[in-house]
Amino acid sequence: MHAGTYARWLIPSIFPHGILQCQIGFLQTQKFLNPLIISTSFRSLIHVLACWLLVFRFEFGNEGAALSIAISYWINVLIFSAYIKLSPSCKMTWNGFSREGLRNLFSSVSLAIPSALMVCLEMWSYEILVLMSGFLPNPKLETSMMSISRPVSSLNTSSVIFRIPYGFGSAVSTRVSNELGAGKHRAAQVAARVVLFLAVVEGLLVGLVSIAVRDVWGYLYTTKGEVVRYMSAIMPVLVLSNYMDGIQGVLSVAAALLLLAVLIVLAVRTTIVTWITVLVLLAFAGNRRRVLVKNGRRITLDVAMHLATVFTKERGIAAVAACVTVASLIAMASLRKLV
Known part of the structure; x- marks a missing residue:
C-alpha cells in the first residue's frame, strides 16, 4: 500500500x-x-x-x-x-525552438524507442527479482536484501557503485562522439581503450573495498543483525555482479569501436539470461539440486561457444571464444558457493 x-x-x-x-x-x-x-x-x-x-x-x-x-x-x-x-x-549552439528540429524526428524516434525499451527491460528485471523474492521462505529478509543490494532504488549498494562507471561511460561517450565528428577514428579508439582500463581498475578497487567492509556495510541501511549478516554473505557475489555490470556499462558506449567490447557485453548478456533461469529453478524447485547447476554451466558454455563460433566465422576473430567463455566461467565460479 x-x-x-x-x-x-x-x-x-x-x-x-x-x-x-x-x-x-x-x-x-x-x-x-x-x-x-x-x-x-x-x-x-x-x-x-x-x-x-x-x-x-x-x-x-x-x-x-x-x-x-x-x-x-x-x-x-x-x-x-x-x-x-x-x-x-x-x-x-542554442537558437531556440524551431521546426527544423522535427526534420529527422522519425529516425530519432526509431532509435529512441528501442533504447527506452532496453533500459525499461533492464530495470524491470530488477523489479521482477524483488517480486520473486517475496515468494521465498523468508520474504521479509529476502526483500530487504534485494532493496539494499540491487538497483531497485537510487541509494542502494549497486546504484551507488554504478555511478562511477556510469560517469566513465558518459565521459567516453562525449569524447568518442567528438573525435568521430572530427574524423579522428584513432583517437576515438584510444579513448575507448583508456576508459576500459579505468573501468577495470575501478572495479577491482571497489570490489576489494566492498569485500573488506562487507561485515559492516549493511549497518548503513539497517540495524537488524540478520540482514547485516546476510548482506555480508552475499557481498562476494554482489561484487562480481557490480564489476561485470560496470564494465559492460562502459563498453556499451564504445561497442561500435571495439569488437572486444561487443563480445564482453554479449558474454555478460548470455550469462545473465542462462543463470536467471537456473537460479529461479534453484530458488523455487524446493531443494538446491546440483544437477541444475551442472545444467546451467553446460547451457551457458554451449551458448557462449555457439556465439563465439558465429562471430569467428563472420568476423575472423580467433580470440572470441576465449573472451566469451572466460566471462561466462567467471560468473559460474562465483555462484558455486551458493549451492
Missing part, C-alpha cells in the same frame, strides 16, 4: 526528469561540466531541505519524500534552462 502511494507521487518527477536528461546531454556534448557539477550540487542541497520539510515539518510522510524528488528535478531544469538561454557559451 505504501509502495503504491509512493509510486503515484513519483509521477510528477517523470516530466522534469525527461527534460533534465536532454539538457544534460546537450551540455555534456559541449564539455560544459562546471555548470553540471555546480547545479547538481545545489540541487542535492535543495533536495535534502525539501525532503526534510515535506516529510518531517509538514508530515507528508512517503508522499513528501516522493514529491521532493520532483521539486529538486524542476529546480535543476530551471537552472539549466537559464544557463542555456543566458550563457554566451551556448549562443552558437
Whole structure:
C-alpha cells in the first residue's frame, strides 16, 4: 500500500526528469561540466531541505519524500534552462525552438524507442527479482536484501557503485562522439581503450573495498543483525555482479569501436539470461539440486561457444571464444558457493 502511494507521487518527477536528461546531454556534448557539477550540487542541497520539510515539518510522510524528488528535478531544469538561454557559451549552439528540429524526428524516434525499451527491460528485471523474492521462505529478509543490494532504488549498494562507471561511460561517450565528428577514428579508439582500463581498475578497487567492509556495510541501511549478516554473505557475489555490470556499462558506449567490447557485453548478456533461469529453478524447485547447476554451466558454455563460433566465422576473430567463455566461467565460479 505504501509502495503504491509512493509510486503515484513519483509521477510528477517523470516530466522534469525527461527534460533534465536532454539538457544534460546537450551540455555534456559541449564539455560544459562546471555548470553540471555546480547545479547538481545545489540541487542535492535543495533536495535534502525539501525532503526534510515535506516529510518531517509538514508530515507528508512517503508522499513528501516522493514529491521532493520532483521539486529538486524542476529546480535543476530551471537552472539549466537559464544557463542555456543566458550563457554566451551556448549562443552558437542554442537558437531556440524551431521546426527544423522535427526534420529527422522519425529516425530519432526509431532509435529512441528501442533504447527506452532496453533500459525499461533492464530495470524491470530488477523489479521482477524483488517480486520473486517475496515468494521465498523468508520474504521479509529476502526483500530487504534485494532493496539494499540491487538497483531497485537510487541509494542502494549497486546504484551507488554504478555511478562511477556510469560517469566513465558518459565521459567516453562525449569524447568518442567528438573525435568521430572530427574524423579522428584513432583517437576515438584510444579513448575507448583508456576508459576500459579505468573501468577495470575501478572495479577491482571497489570490489576489494566492498569485500573488506562487507561485515559492516549493511549497518548503513539497517540495524537488524540478520540482514547485516546476510548482506555480508552475499557481498562476494554482489561484487562480481557490480564489476561485470560496470564494465559492460562502459563498453556499451564504445561497442561500435571495439569488437572486444561487443563480445564482453554479449558474454555478460548470455550469462545473465542462462543463470536467471537456473537460479529461479534453484530458488523455487524446493531443494538446491546440483544437477541444475551442472545444467546451467553446460547451457551457458554451449551458448557462449555457439556465439563465439558465429562471430569467428563472420568476423575472423580467433580470440572470441576465449573472451566469451572466460566471462561466462567467471560468473559460474562465483555462484558455486551458493549451492
